[in-house]
Amino acid sequence: MQGNVEEAIDIARGGRILAVTGAGMSTDSSLPDYRGTGSTPTTPVDVDMFTSDPVWYRWLWYRNEATWKILENCQPNDGHRALATMEASGHLLGVSTQNVDRLDARAGTRNVWELHGRYDTVECLSCGSVTSRAALSVRLRALNPDLVEETDPAHVDITPDARRDLAEVCTFTPAYCERCGGMLKPSIVMFGEGLPESAFGPSLDMAASCNVVLVAGTSLAVSTGLWVVHEAMRAGASLIVVNRGATAVDRFADVRIEGGTSEVLPQIATALTS
Known part of the structure; x- marks a missing residue:
């Protein structure tokens, strides 16, 4: 049902809430919502392309x-x-997020389960060692001193489109693991990869124990967050949806609010904590 903030507050009050969030949470931090209203579909480099073809390895690390x-x-x-x-x-209870931007943790939320990984670390596909993205950047800048850094949030390209025409002429020099020489991958879930159990398992556990699930800033077009929401609903949780645009669970919502999360969620938080 379509509802208002007061109805959402009534449901949330006294509840054990699990938030399931997506890119719409971060649009007011200037990051694009790739699946929101008016967005353009993309075809990113998937994990098989990345690991099997040096052209895609170079292209992804360049972007x-x-x-x-x-x-x-x-x-x-x-x-x-x-x-x-x-x-x-x-x-x-915490936030089960499909975002890789780490903004929930930086805002102070302690229980954040990052279903699609995080942008700020890098892992070796051979030996499993994990290093910071900042440390890798120092190495990549030394290898590519003429690289021009982009600053427009609309151009953020952590896993870029599979543009073969551009990838084949890319002259970027990528880096490899300092420990074993293996391929490096951002600590994010690429298309074709499984979900990290360290995030997905706790998300399902919290979904089974919450009594309110708050869908915020996601259409749930990707099945990852949808699985978590369905688990909460199976366990009997009430459903609050806050999003700009339709979601995959609107017809099940106890309250659905058409609006931005940075406008609506502070109203709910203020009412719950006053």
Whole structure:
């Protein structure tokens, strides 16, 4: 049903809330919502392409290096801070997010389960060693001193489109693991990869124990978050949806609010903590 903030507050009050969030949470931090209203469909480099063809390995790291600091420089918005406030007051169990931008953690939320990984670390596909993205950037800049860094959030390209025409003429020099010489991959879930159990398992556990699931800033077009929401609904949780545009679970919602998360969530947080 279509509802208002007061109805959402009534449902959330006294509840054990699990937030399931997506890219719409971060649009007011200037990051694009690739699946939101008016977005253009993309076909990113998948994990098989990345690991089997040096052209795609080079292309991904070129675009990643040129744009990753956009995420580093973005700041949490009022929506992120509202969830942190709700957790600190004992109303929110945590956030199960499809975002890789780390803005929930930076806003102060302690229980954040990053279903699609995180942008700020890098892993070796051979030996499993994990290093910081910042440390890798130092190496990549030394190998590519003429690289031009992009600053427009609309161009953030952590896993770029599979543009073969551009990838084949890319002259970027990628880096490899300092420990074993293996291929390096951003610690994000690429298309074709499984979900990290360290995030998916706790998300399902919290879904089974919450009594309110708050869908915020996601259409749930990707099945990852949808699985978590369905688990909560199977366990009998009430459903609140806050999003700009339709979602895959609108017909099941106890309350659906058409609006931005940075506008709506602070109202809920204020009411719950006052």
